[in-house]
Amino acid sequence: MYTRLCAFIARTCLQLGVGGLVLLVGAVLYQVIGRYIFNDTPTWAESGAVLLVLYVTMLGMAVGVRDAGHIGLESFLVLAPDWLRVKLELLIHALVLVFGVVMAWNCGVLAESVAPYKIPTLGISEAFKYVPPAMAGVLVAMFSLEHIIAILRGVEVEPAWH
Secondary structure: OHHHHHHHHHHHHHHHHHHHHHHHHHHHHHHHHHHHOOOOOOHHHHHHHHHHHHHHHHHHHHHHHHOOOOOOHHHHHHHOOHHHHHHHHHHHHHHHHHHHHHHHHHHHHHHHHHOOOEEOOOOEEHHHHOHHHHHHHHHHHHHHHHHHHHHHHOOOOOOOOO
16 A cells, blocks of 8 residues: 555656746746847746756656666666675665755755745745755655565565656
8 A cells, every 4th residue: 555655646747847847947948038039028037947856857767766867876786696786775764754854954954944944936835946845855765664564575666647
């Protein structure tokens, strides 16, 4: 059940990422047209594009951890004997889980500390800049836990894009 939940969340993140990329291209295109055709640069487009890049990147990074598409620490593990490889894989996923929890916590604290301030060109809270890494930290921790459970059960985590 936990694997199905993580797979659903990962697929949803991928879909949101694609939607974010479409919005990002639209915002940049609008900015270019506004600047070079209408000679009236929209002030919100750049800040909006940067914010979209944060969301798309963090969602993609979390899904990359689940699908083991990240730069793996386990690259040298193929040379290790099975008994050592399993223990090291568990250690790696445990360390990534801890990293995700720490990232989520600290980005949440940072978002809370800047919440009263506004992004001038968008009129929204500065906290929106720190929500994506906080969300990604939670997702990384969830997906790492899924990998740990899968290793202990002797199964593989199926990538979200299948």
